[in-house]
Amino acid sequence: MSELSDLILLVLLLGIVGSWLKLARGREQATQEARLQCRQHGLQLLDESVGLRGLRLLRQHGQLLLERCYTFEVSIDGNDREPGKLWLIGSSLSGLSLPTIQSHLPGLLSEHVPPPAHDNVVPLRPRLRKDNTLH
Template sequence: MMPLYAIALIAVCILLWADFLRARERAVRIADSACRRRESQLLDETVELRGLGMGRDPRGRIRLRRRYAFELTRDGRTREPGWLVLFAGQLESLGFRADVEDSAREPSARG
């Protein structure tokens, strides 16, 4: 018979895997919605986990921060990168390379 701690370890692994799948599905929905608002298409209909980290929520509890990358296209020929960060399952930030390039082209406010 398998020791109780081994069964508990397997159960924890299954729960963590299910949590990662739920977070990934949420990230895909968020990325797809953001692309549609930009009149773009989410390529491959997927996101890629690029980083994991920890942080504290407003109540001081330690939560997981996941960083995802994805690609989109506006014209069907070129690929543009995008990214999003989920913290405790909620969208923390979302960005697109085009936004960064546009802000870099803006004239300086200092003149």
């Protein structure tokens, strides 16, 4: 009986090691994809690393697929830290979330923002009553 329990324990241990190696390979793929996306969007990948945030089963075209979510931090101008996320199915990118670059460029946006009003009262047009007289 001990031989059977030893065999089950060995198979379980091999399964855990195999899963760990597969997730480590997936993390390397996610790091490469994060580098590529940061380079394409003009961002700096901080710490040169990603972290596994979650796993979920996804059904596409009748197949169950495992989708992995990784988080990482990026910098727009070298003085900030912003969160980013990417989702992978296998080795292909299925989703990406990066910070909005425009929200961090106040010099470029300030010329499009109207100057503040001197008071907070908004003038309203007079309304007509049903009998066509003004309120």
